[in-house]
Amino acid sequence: MSDYIIRATAANASIRAFAATTKELTEFARKAHNTSPIMTAALGRLLTAGAMMGVMQKGDADILTLKIECGGEAKGLTVTADSHGNVKGYCINPNVMLPPNSLGKLDVGGALGPGFLTVIKDLGLKEPYVGQTMLTTSEIAEDLTSYFMESEQIPSTVGLGVLMEKDNTVKEAGGFILQLMPFCEDSVISRLEENLKGVKSVTKLLEEGNGPEQLLGILLDGLDLEITDKLNTRFYCNCSKDRFAKGLYSLGHDEMQDMISAGKDIEVNCQFCGNHYYFSVDELKEIESLRD
DSSP: OOOOOEEEEETTTTTEEEEEEOOHHHHHHHHTTTHHHHHHHHHHHHHHHHHHHHOOOSSSTEEEEEEEEEEETTTTTEEEETTTTTEEEEEEEETOOOOTTTTSSSEEEEHHHHHEEEEEOOOSSOOOHHHHHHHHHSSSHHHHHHHHHHHSSOOOEEEEEEEEESSSSSEEEEEEEEEEOTOOOOHHHHHHHHHHHHHHOOOHHOOOOOOOHHHHHHHHSSSSSEEEEEEEEOOOOOOOOHHHHHHHHTTTTHHHHHHHHHTTEEEEEOOOOOEEEEEOOOHHHHHHHTTO
16 A cells, blocks of 8 residues: 555644555655654654645645754755645654663663754745754654744644554554644534544554544544545655756855865765766766856
8 A cells, every 4th residue: 555645634633644554654764764664763753744734725836844952863854745645754863772661662762862843944035944842752753842832833643653564664654733723613623533532553553554634534533624635745855866966066166176186986966855866977077068
């Protein structure tokens, strides 16, 4: 089954809801970056959040970036997503290994440690919107819940989960975002709170075979759930040799001349997907000749 996102409303549109299954894109990221189980979980959670937050945008060219800068061994993660369900990301240190946390689970919070979550929305305006919050638990879902409240003043609940197989491949991945609109009634909030009390973890629900529709059905039980859209989501990187050639050109004359003078082919790597691109000395000369 391909990864996808469900967009929905409930309680007469006083709740906005998103849920996603992201096993395939998380496994793609694991392979691309050769991540440890902890970092697979961390990157998978942020990719899942990025995919859902990306489709919240309205413009075809809108780009969302989620960036975590932290003091733990992970050092940081970056994810970007568009409004069409395409998402990509990488982590600075993909090889973090730590003992399980006090609950016997992958210690994502320990890997990240203290730090900041920054959300950048490039909506085609003169300046992008930038919001930032301190990491509260460094488990990512709770940190995004804090971000929505502090930076966007939208009461929200975020749930994210990645479950690993014994061979360290991805067994399940997904999550949800629930947001309360300003006109949401107290009785609706109370019912939602009761529903959330019965949810132990996203990974548990996913392991039981629940997809995005079922996740929202459980979370929004009794609140007149209405599914409005279903969108495919995937790990997609738009890197290319041409794009890297433009990047080399932007280095400037002196740096290009130094590489040409060295007389060796060069290799450039994409941080987001791990693809390698090679440029011969002749190709470097061709790029440099464009300045003439």
